[in-house]
Amino acid sequence: MKNKSARAEVVGHVFLIPWLIGFFGLTVIPMITSLYFSFTHYDMLTPPRWAGLYNYTHMFRDPRFLKSLSVTFRFVLTSVPLQLAFALFVAMALKKNRRGVRFYRAVYYLPSLFGGSIAVAILWRRIFSGDGILNMILGFFGIEGMNWIASPPTALNTLIVLAIWQFGSSMVIFLASLKQIPADYYEAATIDGAGKIRQFFNITLPLLTPMVFFNIVMQIISAFQAFTPAFIVSGGTGGPLDSTLLYSLYIYIRGFGQFQMGYASAMAWMLLIIIATFTGVLFGTSKKWVFYD
Amino acid sequence: MKKRHISTILFHSLVVLFGCFMIYPLAWMLSASFSEQTQIFQNPGLIPNPFILLNYVIGWSGMSGITFGAFFLNSFTIVMFVMVGSVFSSILAAYAFARINFKMRAVWFTLMLGTMMLPMHVRLIPQYIVFNNLGWINTFLPLIVPAFLGVNGFFIFLFTQYMRGLPKELDQAADVDGCGPFRLFWYIIMPLSVPAIVTVCIFSFIWTWNDFFTQMLYLTDMRKFTVALALRMFIDSQGQSSWGALFAMSILSLAPLFFMFIAFQKYLVEGITAGSIKG
Numbered sequence: 312m313k314n315k316s317a318r319a320e321v322v323g324h325v326f327l328i329p330w331l332i333g334f335f336g337l338t339v340i341p342m343i344t345s346l347y348f349s350f351t352h353y354d355m356l357t358p359p360r361w362a363g364l365y366n367y368t369h370m371f372r373d374p375r376f377l378k379s380l381s382v383t384f385r386f387v388l389t390s391v392p393l394q395l396a397f398a399l400f401v402a403m404a405l406k407k408n409r410r411g412v413r414f415y416r417a418v419y420y421l422p423s424l425f426g427g428s429i430a431v432a433i434l435w436r437r438i439f440s441g442d443g444i445l446n447m448i449l450g451f452f453g454i455e456g457m458n459w460i461a462s463p464p465t466a467l468n469t470l471i472v473l474a475i476w477q478f479g480s481s482m483v484i485f486l487a488s489l490k491q492i493p494a495d496y497y498e499a500a501t502i503d504g505a506g507k508i509r510q511f512f513n514i515t516l517p518l519l520t521p522m523v524f525f526n527i528v529m530q531i532i533s534a535f536q537a538f539t540p541a542f543i544v545s546g547g548t549g550g551p552l553d554s555t556l557l558y559s560l561y562i563y564i565r566g567f568g569q570f571q572m573g574y575a576s577a578m579a580w581m582l583l584i585i586i587a588t589f590t591g592v593l594f595g596t597s598k599k600w601v602f603y604d
Numbered sequence: 605m606k607k608r609h610i611s612t613i614l615f616h617s618l619v620v621l622f623g624c625f626m627i628y629p630l631a632w633m634l635s636a637s638f639s640e641q642t643q644i645f646q647n648p649g650l651i652p653n654p655f656i657l658l659n660y661v662i663g664w665s666g667m668s669g670i671t672f673g674a675f676f677l678n679s680f681t682i683v684m685f686v687m688v689g690s691v692f693s694s695i696l697a698a699y700a701f702a703r704i705n706f707k708m709r710a711v712w713f714t715l716m717l718g719t720m721m722l723p724m725h726v727r728l729i730p731q732y733i734v735f736n737n738l739g740w741i742n743t744f745l746p747l748i749v750p751a752f753l754g755v756n757g758f759f760i761f762l763f764t765q766y767m768r769g770l771p772k773e774l775d776q777a778a779d780v781d782g783c784g785p786f787r788l789f790w791y792i793i794m795p796l797s798v799p800a801i802v803t804v805c806i807f808s809f810i811w812t813w814n815d816f817f818t819q820m821l822y823l824t825d826m827r828k829f830t831v832a833l834a835l836r837m838f839i840d841s842q843g844q845s846s847w848g849a850l851f852a853m854s855i856l857s858l859a860p861l862f863f864m865f866i867a868f869q870k871y872l873v874e875g876i877t878a879g880s881i882k883g
Contacts, residue, residue: 316705322785323706330697330716330760333753338719341727341734348729355733404619411616417869418623424861425630427814429832430854433839434633437847444632447648476626480876487877536723539816543836559817562725567821572729579725586723 349577354570366577376578378553379561382467386557387534390474395526398481399519403511405482406489416486423479431473432543436460439469439544460544463554470540470555481526488522489515520601528590535586538563558582630858637852644847660856663849666834667841670826672853675834682747682819682830683812689751690759690808691801697754698763699789703775713764720757732821746822747815751808759804762878766800767793803875806868810861831857 324331349366351359370376401419405412425431437443439459446456459465492515500510538559541549549556549564558578566575628650636644637659639652647653664672700706701713735746754760770793778788816832823829829837835857838850865872 319704319785320706320708323700323704323709326696326700326704326789327712328696329693329752330754331712333693333750333755334712334715334719337731337750337753337755338722338727341730342722344730344733345726345728355736404615409612409615415619415623417865418627421630421865422626424810424865425858428858428861429814429816429835430633430857433835433850433854434629438629442645444629444645444648447645451648483873483876487873532721532723536725542816543839559725563817566729567732572733575725576729579723579728582723583726586721590721 345576345579348573349580351573353572353576355572356570359573362573366574367581369574370577370581375553375556375561379549379556379558382554382556383535383558386467386471386474386537387531390471391527391530391534393471394475394478394530395481395523397475398478398526399485399523401478402482402485402489403515406486416482419482420479423477426473426477427539429539429543432540435469435473435540436544439465461551463552466545466551466554470537470544470557473540474534474537481530484522484526485519488519492518517602521603524593524597524601528593531589531593532586535559535582535589633851634855637848637855639848641846641848644851659846659848659852662846663838663853663856667837668826670829672831672834672856674827675829675831676856678744678828679813679830679832682744683809685744685748686751686812687805687808689748689753690756691804693752693754694756694759694763694804695794695797695801697760698767699793701760701764702767703788703793704785716757716760720761728821735822741822742825742828743822744828747812747818756808759808762804762875763797763800765878766797770796799871799874802868803871803878806864806871807875809864813861 348359350362350364352362352365353359405416405419422431438445441456441458441461443459445459449456457465459469496514496518497510500514505513536559537557541555541557541560542563545551545555545560547560549560562575562578562582565571565578631650632648635650635652638655638657639647639659640654640656641659643653666672666675697716701709701716731746735741738745740746774792774796775788778792783791814832816836819830819833820836823833826837831853835850835853838853
């Protein structure tokens with residue numbers, strides 16, 4: 312028996328070989344290295360020079376960093392809740408298996424399939440530019456448009472709209488979990504005289520909280536790393552006036568545009584800290600609002 | 605009965621209206637790709653008049669003598685290798701996590717889940733330096749090799765969940781028949797995991813096809829460009845002059861995703877709900 316478990320120990324690791332190589336070679340060692348870089352000045356041409364905490368303290372005196380931080384927070388904290396609210400609302404509407412509902416679900420899912428692509432980012436630039444289709448349609452109704460992408464107060468909103476437009480995959484998740492709620496809960500509630508709205512708040516929503524929680528965590532992690540739309544819509548600059556300078560874009564500009572790998576690494580670690588804080592807080596408060604049966 | 609009828613009509617009209625609103629930008633791009641250059645920004649309608657294919661001809665001819673055919677071939681090459689690599693590395697790891705009892709299992713599995721939450725930036729720069737030192741810049745290797753090393757935890761997670769659902773009796777039966785873990789994996793577990801393999805293939809296709817950041821980082825020679833990079837190049841090189849051609853190629857770039865969606869909708873939905881991830 313002992314022989315057998317020793318064998319399992321070996322066999323288990325044999326199957327894990329590719330992953331273990333990747334885990335150490337592409338995750339652990341690079342992470343340690345980038346942590347080291349974050350304490351240095353490094354331009355990739357000359358060896359890294361020790362800088363102590365300089366990169367980290369410099370960040371908070373770097374106006375572009377602070378701007379990019381506030382842009383990113385605005386992006387994450389508006390796009391994630393709105394996207395999930397939309398997803399839940401549409402999932403509720405398309406919950407029942409009526410005629411045509413399968414087709415509708417497919418149509419609503421499509422944008423999230425295409426949304427991450429360059430093609431859609433290009434399209435977005437054309438929709439919201441000065442002579443784009445949004446203004447064309449507004450003009451049709453006699454409303455004077457503006458260049459949404461070139462004006463700092465609205466540029467980020469176009470990216471938020473793009474993120475919300477891709478609510479389809481969250482909707483699919485909600486639809487799947489809505490199906491799991493036993494029908495007799497609703498029957499019992501109806502007998503007790505609870506209306507549709509009370510049923511939603513007292514049955515549906517509490518039972519969905521594990522999925523809502525999961526979605527919030529995953530969407531926040533990915534929203535903090537959003538890059539492509541901001542890069543394409545702003546032409547790689549994060550403009551106008553840094554109003555679309557998402558965190559990832561600024562890391563890219565510092566690291567691969569100006570070859571300040573030390574500073575870019577420090578920013579990467581700061582992002583890890585920010586994401587860890589957010590997920591930590593979510594997990595910490597989850598006992599209060601997430602219901603597990 | 606009458607009241608019910610009205611609410612059904614109301615439901616359908618609202619859903620259709622909202623659906624049209626959602627799909628309009630895509631439909632507009634499709635229509636613009638078949639319209640004359642001068643018509644594109646004159647007309648918010650969806651029916652090209654006249655209907656022309658010229659944009660596709662101009663677009664396909666590409667840039668600097670490299671056609672879009674070459675860019676599509678590059679994209680497909682990368683996608684194929686990433687698909688094979690993702691299935692290979694993830695199914696092996698998942699078999700260990702789901703079906704083999706060993707002491708370190710829980711530790712490795714937790715670490716694997718942890719990597720899914722890491723922002724890619726914390727490993728990006730050292731990875732870039734290593735690939736640069738290996739002379740891999742301007743090759744497809746930095747895009748392909750990580751897939752063979754199980755870098756996407758979601759795929760491992762998806763396979764693990766799937767294999768945990770396969771009956772335990774299979775292992776016992778195999779054991780009685782003197783079939784070891786390797787043959788059990790090859791002859792029984794892997795063939796039974798075909799639905800999960802399809803799901804992983806679809807998602808690695810979509811994600812690799814839509815990827816822009818890593819491709820931009822590692823590919824700088826135009827002959828190595830993928831469709832995504834070529835499109836971006838197209839905006840810069842053509843300026844405002846040929847939106848029609850740009851839209852035509854954008855539509856073509858979305859076509860493979862659309863066909864995947866039509867053909868494998870069921871697997872796509874399963875993948876999203878099983879791992880509950882972003883599509």
